Structures are given as C-alpha cells and as structure tokens.
Amino acid sequence: MHPNRAFHWEDRDAMRRLVADIGFGTLFAATPDGPRAVHLPVVIDGNVLSFHLARGNALTRHLHGTPALFSLLGPDAYVSPDWYGIGPDQVPTWNYLAVELEGPVRRLDEADMLAQVDALADQHERRIMDKQPWTRDKADPAYVRKLLAGITGFALDITAWRGTMKLAQNKPVEARLAVADALEGEGRRSMAHLMRSLVLSEDKA
Numbered sequence: 034m035h036p037n038r039a040f041h042w043e044d045r046d047a048m049r050r051l052v053a054d055i056g057f058g059t060l061f062a063a064t065p066d067g068p069r070a071v072h073l074p075v076v077i078d079g080n081v082l083s084f085h086l087a088r089g090n091a092l093t094r095h096l097h098g099t100p101a102l103f104s105l106l107g108p109d110a111y112v113s114p115d116w117y118g119i120g121p122d123q124v125p126t127w128n129y130l131a132v133e134l135e136g137p138v139r140r141l142d143e144a145d146m147l148a149q150v151d152a153l154a155d156q157h158e159r160r161i162m163d164k165q166p167w168t169r170d171k172a173d174p175a176y177v178r179k180l181l182a183g184i185t186g187f188a189l190d191i192t193a194w195r196g197t198m199k200l201a202q203n204k205p206v207e208a209r210l211a212v213a214d215a216l217e218g219e220g221r222r223s224m225a226h227l228m229r230s231l232v233l234s235e236d237k238a
Contacts (some may be wrong), residue, residue, distance in 0.1 A: 034133060034197045040195030048132045051107050052077045056156060058105030060189075061085070062138070064095040073182045075103065082134055082189040083141065085148040093185050097140040101189055108223040112201070116215040117208040123183045128199050128212075128224055135193040146186025200228045206235075 034041070036107065042048065052058070054175045064105055069092045075084045082103055086093045116125035123124035133209030141149060151169065201209045213228040 034049045034131065034195045037203065040197050040199040042130070042132075042198035043194075045194050046198070048109045048194060048196045049077055051130060052082070052105055052132055052134070053214045053234075055105055055107060056153075058103055058132075060092070060101055060103050062096060062099050062101040064092065064099075065089065069095075069151050074153055075165040076149060078152075079080070080191040082136075082191060083152075084185065084187045084189075085141075085144075085146060085149060087177055088185055096138045096187055099138055100136065100180055103189060107131060108221075108227060110216055110219075110224040112212055112213040113215070116212045117204060119205065119208050126201075128201060128228070129197065129201075130227070131197045131213075133139060133195040134189065134191045135195070136190045137190050137192070141179070141188055145188075147181065149186050149188075150181075150184075157183045158171030160168055161201070198231070200224075200231050204233070206232055 056076070057072070059070050059072050061068065062105060063069075065133075071086060071090055071092050072084065077083075083178045088098075090113055109127060109129035112128050114125055115195050116121050128178050146165050158168075204212075209228055209232055213225040213232075216222075216228070217225040
C-alpha cells in the first residue's frame, strides 16, 4: 500500500463496506508454475472472504492451504496540479481508495460453496429495483448441478487488512476542496464526494 502514512486507511468497517459494495477484485497467489492472478466476484462476511473459481482455472488446484492476497480498487481519479491553486510547484498525481486482504485459503465443501453462490447472487440482485430478485429456484436443478460441478468454492480467512485512502490529505483544505470541485466538473462525482466527505469529517473531529 502507499508508503505515506497520511494515506493509510485503518477503518476496517469502512473497508469491509467498500469490498461488499464493489464485490469484485483480484486474487494473487504463488504457485509452482509461478505467480498467478484471477479476477473474481467475492462475498465478505466478518473476517472471511469467499469466492469460487472454474475448476479449470490455473489457480484452482493450488489454492487450498496457500496464503493469498486479494486486492480491490475503489473510486480513483487523475488529479491535475493546476487544480490545487497553490502555486506552480505541484505535480500530477492519482487519488484512489484501495483495500488489500491477506490470509490462508481453504476449500469449501459443496454445501458452503452453494451458500456462497446464493449469497453472491442475493447481494447483487437486491440492488436491481425493477424486477424480482433471481434465485436458484428459477433454474432447472439439474442445470444448476451441472454448473456447480464446474466450479470450486474457497474462503480466505483474513489475517491482515491494508487500506489506502489517498485523497490529498497532505494538501491544504482549500486545495483539496478545489480539486473536488474540478473532479465534479470532470464527471468524477464519486471521488469528489469522497474528498468533501473526508474534509467534513475532519472538521467535526
């Protein structure tokens, strides 16, 4: 994560909410064939991150009992040095939120894997307002069993949390708000909102 302590993010509840909200990231692990990465949807529950992989994925046969790292990127945006309004001695940078979760991985049994698939669907189906949520009941059980035979479920037991919240905390408040206004004008509303919210929370502290 970022070496500047001003950007270290240690609010685990907030990191957990970001992972749940985005629900998609990259898992990295070392294998006898070299380092491998897979991009996948996840479910987070407390200190457990669950997911499933296709049986044919290069990581599937190596993950059980292996330490792994999950990385998730939240909102991000390029920042022009001209936006600060505090003089010429500034340089371009990138603001972002990111979370890394590390821990050993274990294989799920069939019942837990099925629960993971259901939880994953439910998590995202509930966000779709214009229809009844999809559930496995809508599909032929034989078809579901066939698909389940092609995947393997896993859980990563989180032993280390690392977060970066790089929102120009090393700049004066006026410069940070000026950047937020510029990002709003560029259509990067999520980042603008995050920057303003952080300034507001600091004012209240």
